[in-house]
Amino acid sequence: MFDPSADGQAEQIVQRLQQIRARIARACEESGRAPDSVKLMAVTKTVSPDRVNLALSEGVDLLGENRVQEFLSKNSSYNCEKSQIHFIGHLQTNKIRDIINKVSCIQSIDSVRRAEAVSSAAQKAGIVMPCLLEVNIGREESKSGFAPEGVLDAAGEIAALPGISLHGLMTVAPAVAGRTGDDSYFRDMQQLFLQLQKCSLPGACIDTLSMGMTGDFEMAVRCGSTLVRIGQGIFGARDVQTGLP
Numbered sequence: 001m002f003d004p005s006a007d008g009q010a011e012q013i014v015q016r017l018q019q020i021r022a023r024i025a026r027a028c029e030e031s032g033r034a035p036d037s038v039k040l041m042a043v044t045k046t047v048s049p050d051r052v053n054l055a056l057s058e059g060v061d062l063l064g065e066n067r068v069q070e071f072l073s074k075n076s077s078y079n080c081e082k083s084q085i086h087f088i089g090h091l092q093t094n095k096i097r098d099i100i101n102k103v104s105c106i107q108s109i110d111s112v113r114r115a116e117a118v119s120s121a122a123q124k125a126g127i128v129m130p131c132l133l134e135v136n137i138g139r140e141e142s143k144s145g146f147a148p149e150g151v152l153d154a155a156g157e158i159a160a161l162p163g164i165s166l167h168g169l170m171t172v173a174p175a176v177a178g179r180t181g182d183d184s185y186f187r188d189m190q191q192l193f194l195q196l197q198k199c200s201l202p203g204a205c206i207d208t209l210s211m212g213m214t215g216d217f218e219m220a221v222r223c224g225s226t227l228v229r230i231g232q233g234i235f236g237a238r239d240v241q242t243g244l245p
């Protein structure tokens with residue numbers, strides 16, 4: 001079994017986390033924001049529970065889970081509360097009930113039908129699930145999520161569902177944005193987020209704009225992200241075969 005203290009991997013995770021925190025703080029400073037206005041999520045796909053627990057002991061705020069089966073196999077080994085775990089991956093409707101009582105937010109609501117299914121599962125479980133709407137801000141065929149022009153109408157419908165409390169928006173920006181420094185996708189998300197806040201939807205509390213990954217998180221923070229989701233930047237490069245989201 002992997003012992004995080006036995007080799008350099010533990011030290012690397014600690015160092016990478018320090019560097020990421022420093023970069024988030026600098027991006028906050030550059031944009032006149034308080035450093036504690038951005039939550040740091042560790043994205044755990046393909047990462048063993050002992051390394052996840054190391055990141056938790058180093059104080060990451062949240063864990064992000066992409067895959068239901070992988071999450072269920074690791075969840076009992078995590079040293080954290082359900083309140084620190086969000087689901088961020090594509091969620092098949094028939095898997096919703098497997099996670100409804102094990103996470104404190106579903107960030108990847110990508111259609112009104114999916115929201116209705118989450119709402120009814122939450123009601124059956126006797127809870128109200130905090131959710132974010134995923135926006136396909138780059139209109140990429142390979143990605144799920146609402147089209148930018150459809151998300152505000154959908155938000156009205158979804159906020160009215162009894163088993164959901166709507167908290168904001170999430171996006172995965174096109175990879176080219178991070179490579180080229182093009183912040184237009186994050187600017188568009190910031191505008192959508194402000195518009196959603198202005199809607200003052202009953203029952204909604206629009207406080208979370210989840211955007212920014214290893215390749216683009218500083219740009220996202222400068223555009224108002226309140227939650228960055230970092231995998232490789234904390235844990236090192238993922239295997240390309242198994243590391244696809």
Ligand SMILES: *Cc1c(COP(=O)(O)O)cnc(C)c1O
Nearest residue numbers: 043088213214229230231232245
């Ligand atoms: C994998 C993943 C991340 C993290 O990506 P990294 O490039 O490893 O930082 C963030 N969000 C989602 C939805 C992901 O699937």
